[in-house]
Amino acid sequence: DTEVTQTPKHLVMGMTNKKSLKxxxxxxxxxxxxxxxxxxxxxxxxxxxxxxxxxxxxxxxSRFSPECPNSSLLxxxxxxxxxxxxxxxxxASSQVGDEKLFFGSxxxxxxx
Amino acid sequence: xxxxxxDPGPFNVPEGATVAFNCTYSNSASQSFFWYRQDCRKEPKLxxxxxxxxxxxxxxxxxxxxxxxxxxLLIRDSKLSDSATYLCVVGVGFQKLVFGTGTRLLVSP
Numbered sequence: 001d002t003e004v005t006q007t008p009k010h011l012v013m014g015m016t017n018k019k020s021l022k023x024x025x026x027x028x029x030x031x032x033x034x035x036x037x038x039x040x041x042x043x044x045x046x047x048x049x050x051x052x053x054x055x056x057x058x059x060x061x062s063r064f065s066p067e068c069p070n071s072s073l074l075x076x077x078x079x080x081x082x083x084x085x086x087x088x089x090x091x092a093s094s095q096v097g098d099e100k101l102f103f104g105s106x107x108x109x110x111x112x
Numbered sequence: 113x114x115x116x117x118x119d120p121g122p123f124n125v126p127e128g129a130t131v132a133f134n135c136t137y138s139n140s141a142s143q144s145f146f147w148y149r150q151d152c153r154k155e156p157k158l159x160x161x162x163x164x165x166x167x168x169x170x171x172x173x174x175x176x177x178x179x180x181x182x183x184x185l186l187i188r189d190s191k192l193s194d195s196a197t198y199l200c201v202v203g204v205g206f207q208k209l210v211f212g213t214g215t216r217l218l219v220s221p
Contacts, residue, residue, distance in 0.1 A: 031207055042199060042211035043156065056208055090155055099144050099203050103155035 003027050006091050006104035014112055015081060021107045023074040023091030032074040033101065034066060035090040043090055049074060050096050081111045113138050116202050116212035124218045129190045133215045135183045135200030144203030145176055147185050149196045150214065156199055159185075190219045 004025045013019050023032065031050050035043035048056035049068040063085075065077040074091055088108050092101040118135045125131045137145075145162035160167065162174040162183050173186040183200055200212035 033207075042213050045208065045210070048207050050207060055206075094207075096207070099207065099209055100146070100158050100161065101148075101156075101209065103157070105155050 004091055004093055004102050004104035006089075006107050008107060009105065010108050010110075012110045012112060013078070013081065015083070017081075018077070018079045020078065021076040021089055021091075021109075023076075023104055024072055025093040025102070025104075026072055027093060027102065028071075029093035029095055029102070030071055031094045031096045032068060033092040033094075034074070034076055035092060035103075037088045037090055037106070039087075047076075078109075081109075083111050085109070086111045114213075115139060115204060115210045116200055118200050118212040118215045120213055120215060122216040122218050124220065125190050126220055127190055127192060129219075130186065130188045131190055131217065132187075133185045133198055133200075133217075135185075135212050137181050137183070137200075137202045139202070139204050140181060142202045142204055144209075145174075145183050146201040146209075147172075147174055147183075148199040148201055148211075150199055151196045156211075159198070187217075190217075192219050192221065195219045 007022045034046040037043040046060045047066045052068045063080050067075040088106045090106045091104040094101050116137050147159040148156040149159045150156040160169050162176045166175045171188045175184045197214040197216045199214045
């Protein structure tokens with residue numbers, strides 16, 4: 001019943017694959033986020049988009065490439081990932097200037 | 113020192129008990145504070161914002177102590193459904209939130 005939709009829910013990929021994670025929201029929010037969460041750890045911020053422009057990149061390796069094609073969509077393009085990149089990838093959205101985050105249910109990523 | 117620290121627990125309490133969690137933060141310039149709840153294998157969900165004057169939402173009360181840089185969450189009359197991990201979240205810059213490691217609560221019958 002979340003209003004932020006992430007696809008796919010599960011993804012298994014090899015280290016040479018290219019894949020994309022997708023996130024969509026229709027709440028009119030203009031800030032969107034990618035977080036990474038390893039098991040038994042808190043979510044860690046990766047990227048923030050405000051008004052479809054990248055505003056925060058938390059020194060994420062270039063094998064992760066975010067894209068915000070419009071105000072409702074957020075993608076995370078993956079290329080040449082490592083096994084240690086296996087994690088739950090969470091998308092969130094909020095109003096700009098309001099830090100109440102609404103999370104999607106996440107994509108559980110396994111890199112083999 | 114971590115930016116946001118919490119006792120990981122678990123806190124094991126019987127139904128009906130009152131339980132309190134604390135969280136400390138290191139950035140004195142932080143302006144926004146929240147408690148989120150995360151169930152196993154689910155996404156975090158906002159439980160409540162935390163204001164300087166303290167705020168209450170039903171059985172949940174949140175307090176902020178800026179001088180000591182800590183935040184608390186009190187849960188009264190615990191229910192089985194309160195079993196979850198409670199994440200303390202602090203705003204450390206524009207649109208930048210840092211999550212604490214979380215405190216696990218187990219409420220038993």
